[in-house]
Amino acid sequence: MKPAEVLARLRGTARGDTVMSLLDQIVVSGTRFATTVMVGRFGSESELGYYSLAFSVFVLLVSFQESLVSVPYTVFVKRLSADDQRKYAASSLGQSIGLNGLAMLVLAACCVIVQMTRPTTGLLGLLWLLVILLPFLMLREFARRFAFAHLRVATAMALDLAVSVLQLGGLALLARQDQMHATGAYLVSGGAAGIAGSAWLYLVRSEFQWDRTRLRSDWIKNSSFGKWVVGAHLTSVLHMYFAHWLLAAIISERATGIYAACMTVVMLANPFILGMSNVLSPKAAHAFAAGGAAAASRLVWRFTGVMVTVLVLFAVLVAVIGNALIVWIFDQQYGGHGVAIAVLGFGTVASGVSYAMGSGLRAINRPAANFWAAMWGLVATVVISSALVHSMTILGMTIGLVSGFYVTAIYRVLAFRAAIHELATASAS
Numbered sequence: 001m002k003p004a005e006v007l008a009r010l011r012g013t014a015r016g017d018t019v020m021s022l023l024d025q026i027v028v029s030g031t032r033f034a035t036t037v038m039v040g041r042f043g044s045e046s047e048l049g050y051y052s053l054a055f056s057v058f059v060l061l062v063s064f065q066e067s068l069v070s071v072p073y074t075v076f077v078k079r080l081s082a083d084d085q086r087k088y089a090a091s092s093l094g095q096s097i098g099l100n101g102l103a104m105l106v107l108a109a110c111c112v113i114v115q116m117t118r119p120t121t122g123l124l125g126l127l128w129l130l131v132i133l134l135p136f137l138m139l140r141e142f143a144r145r146f147a148f149a150h151l152r153v154a155t156a157m158a159l160d161l162a163v164s165v166l167q168l169g170g171l172a173l174l175a176r177q178d179q180m181h182a183t184g185a186y187l188v189s190g191g192a193a194g195i196a197g198s199a200w201l202y203l204v205r206s207e208f209q210w211d212r213t214r215l216r217s218d219w220i221k222n223s224s225f226g227k228w229v230v231g232a233h234l235t236s237v238l239h240m241y242f243a244h245w246l247l248a249a250i251i252s253e254r255a256t257g258i259y260a261a262c263m264t265v266v267m268l269a270n271p272f273i274l275g276m277s278n279v280l281s282p283k284a285a286h287a288f289a290a291g292g293a294a295a296a297s298r299l300v301w302r303f304t305g306v307m308v309t310v311l312v313l314f315a316v317l318v319a320v321i322g323n324a325l326i327v328w329i330f331d332q333q334y335g336g337h338g339v340a341i342a343v344l345g346f347g348t349v350a351s352g353v354s355y356a357m358g359s360g361l362r363a364i365n366r367p368a369a370n371f372w373a374a375m376w377g378l379v380a381t382v383v384i385s386s387a388l389v390h391s392m393t394i395l396g397m398t399i400g401l402v403s404g405f406y407v408t409a410i411y412r413v414l415a416f417r418a419a420i421h422e423l424a425t426a427s428a429s
Contacts, residue, residue, distance in 0.1 A: 020153040024160055025275030028144075029267065031164040035185055036264045038171050040257065040330050042180035046122070049244075049253035051182040052260035054126040056241035061103045061134065062141050063237050067230035069095050070145035072222040075285045075362060077149055086209035091218040093142070093208055100138045107131050122253070126182055133190030139197035146204075148278050156278075159200050166192035228367035232358070235374035239381050239404055243397035250389055259394050261334045265326050266344040269314050273348065276307055277355040284363035293364055293423035300360035300416070307352040318345030340398040347402035350409040357412035364423065369415035377408030 040048035073092045077085055111127045118124070140163060147156040170188035174180045247255045280303045288296040318325075322345065323338030358370050381404030388396025 021279040022275035024157040026271040027160045027164050029270040037329055039185050040261055042175045045254040045257035047182050048260055049257035050122050052244055060237045063233035065096055065099050067233045068226040071229045072225045074149040074282050078286055087211045087214050090208040090210045091214045096142050100135055104131050104134050129186055136190045136194030140193035143197050143200045151282055159196055162196040163192045228371045232370040232374045235378050239378040261330050262337050262341050265341055269348045273352050273355055281359040284359050288363045293420050296363050297420045304356040311349045311352045315345040340395045343398040343402050347405045350405035353409040354412055357416045360416050366419045373408045373411035377404035380404040380407045
């Protein structure tokens with residue numbers, strides 16, 4: 001099939017899927033946003049700091065599942081027959097369960113170490129709680145990615161709406177009883193994820209066909225592809241949350257909470273960035289499988305153009321009203337950081353480009369480029385943030401973070417262009 005025909009076919013459903021995906025991401029990001037605001041507003045800056053640090057640990061652990069199971073599944077599933085898709089789905093679920101068990105053991109070991117070295121830290125109880133809740137939180141993430149891999153955006157929407165209703169309802173009860181704190185927020189979130197994830201697994205159970213003989217071969221295939229993806233994801237998580245931990249270690253958990261509040265304001269762009277990426281990743285993989293590099297390239301650049309246009313407008317808006325917005329959302333004690341919020345706002349432009357190019361590189365089987373881009377971005381952030389943390393504290397952290405974003409984005413753009421040129425040359429010869 002020619003690239004133009006592939007694009008025409010994808011375009012027939014692209015608008016509907018994209019709109020639905022954006023709405024779904026609004027639900028997901030809105031729920032996380034509301035949770036963060038409630039912890040920060042009804043709790044304290046320190047509670048928000050503990051909440052954000054624990055969340056960084058969860059994101060780090062779930063990145064293994066994303067990289068070694070969900071991303072390879074998204075790339076490879078449409079290349080299989082219907083029967084093999086069900087078997088591949090079952091082995092991927094089995095891999096997810098195994099990784100979850102390993103993650104629980106590693107996190108429990110870390111808790112023991114923390115308990116022996118810093119038993120008074122307020123983070124310790126949250127980490128032990130996360131060990132217990134991890135299976136429920138991981139199942140919900142697996143379910144979302146499974147639905148998006150098959151472009152069943154409505155299924156993902158139903159799952160996320162269920163989680164949102166349960167989670168926000170539980171948090172509202174905590175706030176009403178003046179019991180809002182990080183521990184309660186995680187208990188409610190884990191319970192909501194467990195209920196919705198278990199219901200999803202029961203409803204789609206017929207789509208999993210267990211075949212023990214495939215477990216080893218599918219794991220080898222997934223891990224071979226995912227080793228670069230996991231490297232890129234882990235590096236990206238460290239990049240995103242390095243400032244949280246540096247501020248907590250050198251300044252205080254309160255400074256981490258204020259920084260997290262600044263990030264929360266800018267993350268209002270996340271529904272758009274992640275919603276576009278949720279659609280682009282499987283569509284780019286399908287386009288490459290059906291029409292080759294040319295079809296995937298056109299799709300990726302089209303999405304990138306839309307994302308940059310919207311995010312530049314968002315950055316300008318945040319630069320103008322950012323400080324007023326953080327005071328309105330959280331409270332007066334979070335104000336005075338308008339410049340830092342403006343810097344983070346323009347960082348969303350680079351973040352959007354990175355997400356789009358990252359999806360394209362995975363679709364054309366170039367996951368290593370994503371890893372090296374993320375690695376150089378992390379290096380830039382660590383060096384600049386470490387140099388500025390004492391003199392500029394929160395503003396220094398934002399400058400370091402955004403500098404790394406732009407390093408990663410530029411690397412991925414250059415890598416994607418080079419890979420497309422290489423594939424086009426190989427196809428022509």
